[in-house]
Amino acid sequence: MGGEKEQWFGPGETARRVGVTTKALRVYEREGLVVPHRAESRWRLYGSAQIARLHQIIVLRDLGLSLKSIKKLVGDHSRLREILRLQRETLESQEHKIRRAITLIERAQRQLDEGRDLSLGDLENLTKETVMQQSTDNKKFAARFEALIAEQDLTGHASRTFDGIKKEYSADAHKAALTAMMAEASQLKEAGDVNSEAAKEFVRRMRSRTADIRRSTPQAEQEIIRNAYSKAVAEAQARSEPLSFDPAVLEFFRQVAQGMKERGELD
Protein backbone atom coordinates (compact mmCIF):
# COMPACT_ATOMS: atom_id res chain seq x y z
CA MET A 1 0.00 0.00 0.00
CA GLY A 2 1.26 3.45 -0.88
CA GLY A 3 2.72 5.68 1.71
CA GLU A 4 -0.10 8.21 1.69
CA LYS A 5 0.55 10.22 4.75
CA GLU A 6 -2.45 10.69 7.01
CA GLN A 7 -3.79 14.20 7.03
CA TRP A 8 -4.69 15.59 10.40
CA PHE A 9 -7.06 18.43 11.04
CA GLY A 10 -7.65 20.58 14.09
CA PRO A 11 -11.07 20.98 15.70
CA GLY A 12 -12.01 24.15 13.80
CA GLU A 13 -11.05 22.80 10.40
CA THR A 14 -12.71 19.44 11.11
CA ALA A 15 -15.92 21.07 12.30
CA ARG A 16 -16.04 23.21 9.19
CA ARG A 17 -15.49 20.21 6.90
CA VAL A 18 -18.27 18.10 8.40
CA GLY A 19 -20.64 20.98 9.02
CA VAL A 20 -20.92 21.08 12.81
CA THR A 21 -19.49 23.29 15.56
CA THR A 22 -16.42 22.47 17.61
CA LYS A 23 -18.78 22.32 20.59
CA ALA A 24 -20.67 19.50 18.93
CA LEU A 25 -17.42 17.65 18.24
CA ARG A 26 -16.64 17.72 21.95
CA VAL A 27 -20.11 16.48 22.82
CA TYR A 28 -19.64 13.51 20.49
CA GLU A 29 -16.28 12.86 22.10
CA ARG A 30 -17.74 13.11 25.61
CA GLU A 31 -20.42 10.61 24.62
CA GLY A 32 -17.77 8.28 23.24
CA LEU A 33 -18.77 8.46 19.58
CA VAL A 34 -15.56 9.87 18.09
CA VAL A 35 -12.27 10.02 19.93
CA PRO A 36 -9.71 12.20 18.13
CA HIS A 37 -5.97 11.81 18.42
CA ARG A 38 -4.10 14.31 20.55
CA ALA A 39 -1.06 16.37 19.63
CA GLU A 40 1.70 16.93 22.17
CA SER A 41 0.06 20.27 22.78
CA ARG A 42 -3.17 18.47 23.79
CA TRP A 43 -4.91 19.77 20.70
CA ARG A 44 -7.41 17.42 19.13
CA LEU A 45 -6.46 15.95 15.75
CA TYR A 46 -8.96 14.33 13.43
CA GLY A 47 -7.81 11.95 10.67
CA SER A 48 -9.73 10.34 7.82
CA ALA A 49 -11.07 7.54 10.04
CA GLN A 50 -12.47 10.01 12.55
CA ILE A 51 -13.92 12.20 9.84
CA ALA A 52 -15.62 9.24 8.16
CA ARG A 53 -17.12 8.33 11.49
CA LEU A 54 -18.29 11.88 11.99
CA HIS A 55 -20.09 11.75 8.67
CA GLN A 56 -21.93 8.62 9.80
CA ILE A 57 -22.87 10.25 13.07
CA ILE A 58 -24.15 13.39 11.44
CA VAL A 59 -26.26 11.53 8.90
CA LEU A 60 -27.90 9.51 11.66
CA ARG A 61 -28.34 12.58 13.85
CA ASP A 62 -30.08 14.37 10.98
CA LEU A 63 -32.42 11.39 10.76
CA GLY A 64 -33.40 12.17 14.32
CA LEU A 65 -31.59 9.37 16.15
CA SER A 66 -30.29 10.01 19.66
CA LEU A 67 -26.54 9.98 20.29
CA LYS A 68 -27.10 6.93 22.44
CA SER A 69 -28.59 4.90 19.61
CA ILE A 70 -26.05 6.27 17.18
CA LYS A 71 -23.33 4.99 19.47
CA LYS A 72 -24.77 1.52 19.22
CA LEU A 73 -25.00 1.76 15.44
CA VAL A 74 -21.75 3.27 14.17
CA GLY A 75 -19.33 0.60 13.13
CA ASP A 76 -22.10 -1.98 12.87
CA HIS A 77 -22.72 -1.99 9.15
CA SER A 78 -25.53 -4.53 9.12
CA ARG A 79 -27.52 -2.49 11.62
CA LEU A 80 -26.64 0.67 9.73
CA ARG A 81 -28.06 -0.73 6.51
CA GLU A 82 -31.21 -1.77 8.30
CA ILE A 83 -31.75 1.62 9.93
CA LEU A 84 -31.19 3.47 6.68
CA ARG A 85 -33.69 1.22 4.95
CA LEU A 86 -36.27 1.78 7.71
CA GLN A 87 -35.73 5.54 7.61
CA ARG A 88 -36.06 5.58 3.86
CA GLU A 89 -39.36 3.72 4.03
CA THR A 90 -40.59 6.12 6.69
CA LEU A 91 -39.72 9.17 4.63
CA GLU A 92 -41.38 7.67 1.57
CA SER A 93 -44.53 6.98 3.53
CA GLN A 94 -44.49 10.53 4.88
CA GLU A 95 -44.12 11.72 1.33
CA HIS A 96 -47.37 9.94 0.46
CA LYS A 97 -49.12 11.41 3.49
CA ILE A 98 -48.04 14.91 2.51
CA ARG A 99 -49.18 14.44 -1.08
CA ARG A 100 -52.59 13.27 0.11
CA ALA A 101 -52.88 16.20 2.50
CA ILE A 102 -52.03 18.64 -0.28
CA THR A 103 -54.68 17.10 -2.52
CA LEU A 104 -57.28 17.48 0.23
CA ILE A 105 -56.32 21.08 0.87
CA GLU A 106 -56.40 21.95 -2.81
CA ARG A 107 -59.85 20.42 -3.11
CA ALA A 108 -61.07 22.43 -0.12
CA GLN A 109 -59.52 25.61 -1.53
CA ARG A 110 -61.23 25.14 -4.89
CA GLN A 111 -64.51 24.65 -3.16
CA LEU A 112 -64.10 27.84 -1.13
CA ASP A 113 -62.99 29.74 -4.24
CA GLU A 114 -66.23 28.73 -5.92
CA GLY A 115 -68.03 30.41 -3.07
CA ARG A 116 -69.23 27.20 -1.47
CA ASP A 117 -68.73 26.51 2.22
CA LEU A 118 -67.19 23.27 3.37
CA SER A 119 -69.96 21.02 4.56
CA LEU A 120 -69.91 19.06 7.79
CA GLY A 121 -69.54 16.00 5.63
CA ASP A 122 -66.39 17.37 4.03
CA LEU A 123 -64.85 18.09 7.40
CA GLU A 124 -65.84 14.64 8.55
CA ASN A 125 -63.98 13.15 5.62
CA LEU A 126 -60.88 15.12 6.51
CA THR A 127 -60.89 13.81 10.09
CA LYS A 128 -61.60 10.29 8.89
CA GLU A 129 -58.39 10.38 6.88
CA THR A 130 -56.34 11.00 9.99
CA VAL A 131 -58.25 8.51 12.12
CA MET A 132 -57.75 5.86 9.48
CA GLN A 133 -54.08 6.68 9.39
CA GLN A 134 -53.84 6.13 13.14
CA SER A 135 -55.65 2.84 13.06
CA THR A 136 -53.46 1.54 10.26
CA ASP A 137 -50.42 2.55 12.34
CA ASN A 138 -51.79 0.49 15.23
CA LYS A 139 -52.54 -2.47 13.04
CA LYS A 140 -49.08 -2.30 11.60
CA PHE A 141 -47.54 -2.41 15.05
CA ALA A 142 -49.76 -5.29 16.14
CA ALA A 143 -48.94 -7.24 12.99
CA ARG A 144 -45.21 -6.75 13.45
CA PHE A 145 -45.47 -7.71 17.10
CA GLU A 146 -47.20 -10.96 16.24
CA ALA A 147 -44.82 -11.72 13.40
CA LEU A 148 -41.87 -11.34 15.78
CA ILE A 149 -43.49 -13.70 18.26
CA ALA A 150 -44.01 -16.28 15.53
CA GLU A 151 -40.37 -15.90 14.45
CA GLN A 152 -39.05 -16.93 17.87
CA ASP A 153 -41.79 -19.39 18.59
CA LEU A 154 -40.86 -22.76 17.16
CA THR A 155 -43.57 -24.64 19.02
CA GLY A 156 -46.40 -22.25 18.26
CA HIS A 157 -47.28 -22.15 21.95
CA ALA A 158 -46.42 -18.51 22.46
CA SER A 159 -48.52 -17.44 19.51
CA ARG A 160 -51.50 -19.34 20.89
CA THR A 161 -50.94 -17.86 24.33
CA PHE A 162 -50.79 -14.41 22.81
CA ASP A 163 -54.00 -15.02 20.89
CA GLY A 164 -55.67 -15.97 24.13
CA ILE A 165 -54.44 -12.86 25.91
CA LYS A 166 -55.51 -10.69 23.03
CA LYS A 167 -58.98 -12.22 22.97
CA GLU A 168 -59.46 -11.82 26.68
CA TYR A 169 -58.34 -8.20 26.70
CA SER A 170 -60.31 -7.14 23.68
CA ALA A 171 -63.57 -7.62 25.57
CA ASP A 172 -65.25 -4.24 25.96
CA ALA A 173 -65.18 -4.30 29.74
CA HIS A 174 -61.44 -4.92 29.69
CA LYS A 175 -60.82 -2.28 27.05
CA ALA A 176 -62.39 0.42 29.20
CA ALA A 177 -60.45 -0.75 32.23
CA LEU A 178 -57.20 -0.79 30.25
CA THR A 179 -57.76 2.74 28.98
CA ALA A 180 -58.37 3.92 32.52
CA MET A 181 -55.25 2.16 33.76
CA MET A 182 -53.09 3.59 31.00
CA ALA A 183 -54.33 7.06 31.93
CA GLU A 184 -53.49 6.45 35.55
CA ALA A 185 -50.16 4.96 34.56
CA SER A 186 -49.05 7.95 32.54
CA GLN A 187 -49.92 10.26 35.45
CA LEU A 188 -47.72 8.20 37.74
CA LYS A 189 -44.96 8.13 35.17
CA GLU A 190 -45.11 11.91 34.88
CA ALA A 191 -44.65 12.10 38.64
CA GLY A 192 -41.45 10.22 37.92
CA ASP A 193 -40.85 8.47 41.22
CA VAL A 194 -40.26 4.74 40.71
CA ASN A 195 -40.39 4.14 44.44
CA SER A 196 -43.54 6.09 45.24
CA GLU A 197 -46.22 4.24 47.17
CA ALA A 198 -48.73 5.12 44.47
CA ALA A 199 -46.61 3.55 41.73
CA LYS A 200 -46.01 0.41 43.78
CA GLU A 201 -49.67 0.14 44.62
CA PHE A 202 -50.48 0.43 40.95
CA VAL A 203 -48.02 -2.33 40.07
CA ARG A 204 -49.59 -4.63 42.67
CA ARG A 205 -53.03 -3.96 41.24
CA MET A 206 -51.80 -4.55 37.70
CA ARG A 207 -50.11 -7.79 38.67
CA SER A 208 -53.13 -9.13 40.46
CA ARG A 209 -55.14 -8.54 37.30
CA THR A 210 -52.62 -10.45 35.23
CA ALA A 211 -51.77 -13.10 37.82
CA ASP A 212 -53.73 -15.80 36.02
CA ILE A 213 -51.90 -15.25 32.78
CA ARG A 214 -48.48 -15.18 34.40
CA ARG A 215 -49.22 -18.36 36.32
CA SER A 216 -50.56 -20.29 33.36
CA THR A 217 -47.92 -19.16 30.84
CA PRO A 218 -44.51 -20.86 30.85
CA GLN A 219 -41.51 -18.59 31.43
CA ALA A 220 -40.10 -19.28 27.98
CA GLU A 221 -43.28 -18.09 26.30
CA GLN A 222 -43.47 -14.97 28.44
CA GLU A 223 -39.94 -14.20 27.40
CA ILE A 224 -40.65 -14.64 23.71
CA ILE A 225 -43.57 -12.25 23.99
CA ARG A 226 -41.55 -9.71 25.97
CA ASN A 227 -38.69 -9.83 23.47
CA ALA A 228 -41.03 -9.47 20.52
CA TYR A 229 -42.62 -6.47 22.19
CA SER A 230 -39.26 -4.76 22.79
CA LYS A 231 -38.17 -5.37 19.25
CA ALA A 232 -41.43 -4.14 17.74
CA VAL A 233 -41.20 -0.96 19.83
CA ALA A 234 -37.55 -0.44 18.89
CA GLU A 235 -38.37 -0.81 15.21
CA ALA A 236 -41.29 1.57 15.40
CA GLN A 237 -39.10 4.11 17.14
CA ALA A 238 -36.27 3.68 14.64
CA ARG A 239 -38.82 4.54 11.93
CA SER A 240 -40.19 7.41 14.05
CA GLU A 241 -43.58 5.78 13.74
CA PRO A 242 -46.32 7.01 16.04
CA LEU A 243 -47.53 4.49 18.60
CA SER A 244 -50.96 4.56 20.18
CA PHE A 245 -49.38 4.07 23.60
CA ASP A 246 -46.27 5.45 25.25
CA PRO A 247 -43.58 2.78 25.64
CA ALA A 248 -41.94 4.98 28.26
CA VAL A 249 -44.92 4.41 30.54
CA LEU A 250 -44.51 0.65 30.35
CA GLU A 251 -40.78 0.99 30.81
CA PHE A 252 -41.43 3.09 33.90
CA PHE A 253 -43.51 0.33 35.44
CA ARG A 254 -41.01 -2.29 34.49
CA GLN A 255 -38.55 -0.30 36.61
CA VAL A 256 -41.00 0.01 39.47
CA ALA A 257 -41.60 -3.75 39.48
CA GLN A 258 -37.87 -4.41 39.16
CA GLY A 259 -37.17 -2.30 42.23
CA MET A 260 -39.90 -4.04 44.17
CA LYS A 261 -38.53 -7.44 43.24
CA GLU A 262 -35.03 -6.47 44.32
CA ARG A 263 -36.34 -5.44 47.70
CA GLY A 264 -38.39 -8.59 47.99
CA GLU A 265 -41.64 -6.67 48.00
CA LEU A 266 -42.94 -8.84 45.22
CA ASP A 267 -43.39 -12.59 45.22
Add this chain to the structure above:
DNA sequence: ATTCTCACA
Protein backbone atom coordinates in the same frame (compact mmCIF):
# COMPACT_ATOMS: atom_id res chain seq x y z
C1' DA B 1 -7.11 29.75 16.87
C1' DT B 2 -7.21 25.99 21.36
C1' DT B 3 -7.92 23.76 26.24
C1' DC B 4 -11.10 23.02 30.25
C1' DT B 5 -15.38 23.46 33.24
C1' DC B 6 -19.80 25.35 34.50
C1' DA B 7 -24.38 26.77 34.03
C1' DC B 8 -28.32 26.78 31.09
C1' DA B 9 -32.12 25.67 27.58
Add this chain to the structure above:
DNA sequence: TGTGAGAA
Protein backbone atom coordinates in the same frame (compact mmCIF):
# COMPACT_ATOMS: atom_id res chain seq x y z
C1' DT C 1 -28.13 17.81 22.60
C1' DG C 2 -25.86 21.08 22.43
C1' DT C 3 -24.48 26.49 23.59
C1' DG C 4 -22.08 30.52 25.77
C1' DA C 5 -19.05 32.43 29.25
C1' DG C 6 -14.81 32.80 31.42
C1' DA C 7 -10.09 31.54 32.55
C1' DA C 8 -5.77 29.64 30.96
